Amino acid sequence: MRVNDTTQLMSKLARMRFKNQLIALSLGTLSLASCGEDKSVPKETDTPTSGVLKMVVDETYKPVIEEEVKVFMSNYPDAKIEVSYKPEAEAIQDYLAGKTKLIVVSRKLTEKEEQYCLNNKNVPSSLELAKDAVALVCNKDAKDTAFSILELKGIIAGESQKKYTIVFDNAGSSTLRFITDSVMGGQKTGKNLYAVKGNQQVIDYVKKNPEALGFVGLSFVTDTMDSTAERFSTSIKVASVYSDTMQEYYQPYQADIALKHYPLVRKMTYIKNETYQGLATGFSNFMASDIGQMIMGKERLVPLRMSIVVREAEINTKK
Incomplete structure (x- = not known):
């Protein structure tokens, strides 16, 4: 979805709905944590809709994530999301090295990678967003x-x-x-x-x-x-x-x-390391919200966090 088209969808009602979803989705994603507790203390400016987030994305998903970021930042001007697009292997290495709180890739962590998180008191949670x-x-x-x-x-x-x-x-x-x-x-x-x-x-x-x-x-x-x-x-x-x-x-x-x-x-998946309500949580929840899923649908992916209906249609060639 292009920016001008997408922003028209951002009515006051949609933004209110997203804020409500933000709370519910945060509780859901936090329950997915599989490693030790994150001891970091967030800054007051790091909220679901404000602050600075440096995320890494599999370069395969650059077109759709660019649209997600543009729409999110246009509606939350206090948020700044800086995206590095890299091969998936590098994105996962950056995550394991603690260089980023949020990545978007095409798979979940392996058992070995999750064990590495355990050993380093990392708190990964993941969610499949789209096919x-x-x-x-x-x-x-x-x-x-x-x-x-x-x-x-x-x-x-x-x-x-x-x-x-x-x-x-x-x-x-x-x-x-x-x-x-x-x-x-x-x-x-x-x-x-x-x-x-x-x-x-x-x-x-x-x-x-x-x-x-x-x-x-x-x-x-x-x-x-x-x-x-x-x-x-x-x-x-x-x-x-x-x-x-x-x-x-x-x-x-x-x-x-x-x-x-x-x-x-395959499936587009986010993996994050944030146990508090910061910008990484806010943006990941946005991607899973109705608006974020609509953007993925417009980019021809198949959203997994909203209901879609596929109907067969017949073309009438008779004049």
Whole structure:
């Protein structure tokens, strides 16, 4: 959602509702704490709607988090949120090192990471905010635009008869980790994999190379300027991926992500370390509020903290 469109949603009634939700959500997120008690004492200026927050976000989620921050700060001018966009691996390392109170990534902490928190009297809590998808992009002139998971495994392993160049956004990215874990299942990858420096660089590479396939976050290929229908970027092609369950090919449209038809789905999650009512709590609760979830929906993610209804529709072609 663009800023001008979104801010129109910010009526006085919506802001009052968010403040009420803030209290309820704070109690819920505090109950998720899994490590020792945080002994830090907040400054008086650090409240749910004021102060300075330095957060780190998986760069895959840059488009949606930029909108969340803009809307939040436009309604709470005493709040300043500074965001560093990094590969997921670096975001989690910053969190474990105590460099930030809040991160947004595509997974929860592992048992080993939670144990590290215990040992350092950290207090992590997490919440899944939305379903996200990994999109497979092809050159506009590509003839092959539909793949099964089995085909993708062979291509990524370097065993396909057709030699593709596979491009990822970063060596430490959530996208590479997701594909390695969920598609490859720990199987070794081939020598045809390359990492660039961000999702946009993946798209730029694919645009120039007909034999390239790229994996990017959904937000980087959706046209959010279109408020009436879901459209993908016209500069590349978004491939279809076969669903073994449905026995059909699907693209990462919002409805097919919600219904679990598209197979390359993950979840956007926040992890925070704050046991008092500070700005990290305020902004994380905002993302889980109705307004924050609406922004995610407009960015073509599937909100997990508000009810959505997916209806089938028939197009009448008769005149």
